[in-house]
Every structure is written in structure tokens, then in C-alpha cells.
Amino acid sequence: MEQIALFVVPVLITIFVFALVKHWMDSGIQARAERVKLLEEALKNPSIDRGTIESLTYQLTGQRTPRANQGMNRLMAGVLAIGWLGLFAGIGIWVFGEMVHEKDAVAGGIITTIASFGLVTYPFALRELEARRAQSQ
Numbered sequence: 001m002e003q004i005a006l007f008v009v010p011v012l013i014t015i016f017v018f019a020l021v022k023h024w025m026d027s028g029i030q031a032r033a034e035r036v037k038l039l040e041e042a043l044k045n046p047s048i049d050r051g052t053i054e055s056l057t058y059q060l061t062g063q064r065t066p067r068a069n070q071g072m073n074r075l076m077a078g079v080l081a082i083g084w085l086g087l088f089a090g091i092g093i094w095v096f097g098e099m100v101h102e103k104d105a106v107a108g109g110i111i112t113t114i115a116s117f118g119l120v121t122y123p124f125a126l127r128e129l130e131a132r133r134a135q136s137q
Contacts, residue, residue, distance in 0.1 A: 050131055076123035083119030090116050 042048065042056050094109025096102075 050127070076126065079119055080123050083116045083122070086112055086116030087120055090114075 039056060043053070090109050090112030092109070093105055093112060097105030097107075097109050
């Protein structure tokens with residue numbers, strides 16, 4: 001009788017542990033499936049923007065964007081800031097040149113304004129190109 005108990009108790013404990021682990025794994029799989037279904041439903045909305053997609057992805061998976069991407073975002077924010085400052089400085093120089101009838105100041109203001117406008121639009125154009133490249137893959 002004692003030999004049977006030594007065999008049955010470990011077997012029952014093993015079965016019990018297996019059932020607990022299986023239940024834990026099944027609940028995790030079910031939760032992930034529900035999150036993916038929710039994400040699919042949210043992505044079906046045609047008016048969803050990139051920021052909302054990133055926010056949903058973070059909320060559903062808990063994964064943040066890679067650090068390299070954050071560094072690139074900071075760089076693009078810097079380019080945008082320099083572009084805005086240059087744009088308004090160029091417009092100011094242009095207007096000043098017109099007021100004092102100085103052709104060199106007008107030319108410098110126009111060149112600064114055009115170059116700064118390019119800096120302002122570059123981050124947006126780059127982001128749009130990356131989004132289209134990601135969609136095509």
C-alpha cells in the first residue's frame with residue numbers, strides 16, 4: 001500500500017501542476033488573441049493616423065518604439081525648429097530689405113526663406129515616405 005502511495009502522489013501532483021500551467025498558458029493566449037482582435041478592429045478605421053497606431057500598439061503590446069527611432073525623432077524636431085526660426089528670420093530680412101530698398105537683403109531674405117521652408121517640410125515628407133514604404137511591405 002505504501003508503494004502505491006509513493007507512486008500515485010507524485011503522479012497526481014504532476015497532473016495538478018500540469019493543469020495549472022496549461023490553464024495559465026491558455027488564458028495568456030486568449031488575452032493576446034483578444035488584444036490582436038481589438039487592434040485589427042481599430043486599424044480598420046480609415047481615418048486613423050500614425051500617432052494613434054503607435055499609441056494602440058504600445059497599449060496592446062507594452063513595447064515602446066526603438067531608441068534609435070526616438071533619436072531620429074529628436075533630430076527631426078531639431079531640423080523643424082531650425083526651419084521655423086530660419087523661415088521667420090528670412091521673411092523678416094526680406095521685409096527689411098524691401099523697406100530700406102536694399103537688393104542684397106531682399107535676395108538673402110528670399111534665399112533664407114526658401115531654404116528654411118525646405119527644412120520645415122523635410123521631417124513631414126520623410127515621415128510620409130517611411131509610412132508609405134511600411135505600407136508597401
